[in-house]
Amino acid sequence: MRYTNFLYNFIAVAAICLVLNSCGGDKKKGNKIYTSIETDESVKPTFKPVWGIKYTEVRRNFQNGVSFNDDGYQLEPEWKFSFVSDDTVNIYHPRRSRFVNAPVMFDHDSLFNIAWAWVRLRKLSKDSIVFQVMKVEGKELMRDKSVVYMTMYANDYIKNVLHTDTSHAKRPTRADTLFIKHKTELALRDTDKAFAARDIAVLTSKSKNLTIERVNNIKDDEEQEGLIQDYMLPEYNIRIKNAYDDFKYAFSVRIDEKGTLHYLRSVNYIFPEFLKSSNKAMKGIVDGYLKAYLDVKPGTTLGIPHPCFIIVNVNGTKKK
16 A cells, blocks of 8 residues: 555654653763753763653654644554663564564764664653654764654652553543544545544345455565555455446545545546546446445544545456
C-alpha cells in the first residue's frame, strides 16, 4: 500500500528512539544535570540519575499536539524501556517479544543515535521523558520534517502519582477527539475530504452469490515489527457468481457515515475512449451488486462514524 513504507520507516525510528533516556551529572566531578536543550546545550549529558527507572510511552503526537494526521493515520504509544547506563538502554522488542539491550550514542546538543535511530531529548526527569524523533537523510538533519514527539512516564509515577495504569494513561486526549470531530464535519460537507477510519468499515456478504475477503498488505516481517496499520486503505477481493457477464475491475469506493457505498474511480489506467463505458460499468456493479449483496457497517475513529475509502477487486462470473 502507499502508506507501508512511511509506516515502516516512521515506526522503526520511533521504536528505536525511546532508547534514549535520562541525563544528569555527577556533582563530585562538577558536571551539571542536563535537563533540556532549551536550558543548556553545552553540557554533555549523563543519564545516571535515571538509571534503572522503568518508563512506558504514554503519548506519541505530531507537532500540533494531536496523534492523528490529515489522512487519519494515528500515532500510537508502544514502547517500554529502562536506561542501563550512558551507552545502553534495555528496550522492549516487539518482534522478539522480550526486552533487549541496544546502544546509545550522544552526538551534540541533545541529539542522540539510539539503536541506529536519531532522536532529540526535549525533557528529562525521574517522572517523565520527552523525545523528538529526528528525520535524517544522509548526513543532513531535516528539522522541518522532524515533527513527531514521544512522551514517556515512569511506571512508578503512573501507579503511585497518577493512580492509574498504562492503558488508561495512553488514552486519546480531548484534542484528538476534537480533531476527529472537525475532520468528520469537513468530510460530510466535502466528500473528497474523507479519511482513513481507525476502526475500518465492516463489509459482510448477505448473498451466496458474493464472497468477500480482506487483502493482507502487510508482510510477515513487518507485522512482527508491529506495523499492522493496514487500516489506512483497506483492500478487498470480491467474487460475484451468476453475474450478467464476466468482468474484472479494480476501483475505489467511498463508504459514507451511514455505510452507503459510492463508486469513485478505477485504480487502473483506462484509455480515454473506454473511460465513459468503464465508469458506467463499475458504478453499475456498486449500485446493482455490492449495495444489494453487502451489509456495511461504517468506519469509525474514536467512536465517531465518518466517510472513508476502500479498494475493491471485483471478479464477476456470468451465469451459465
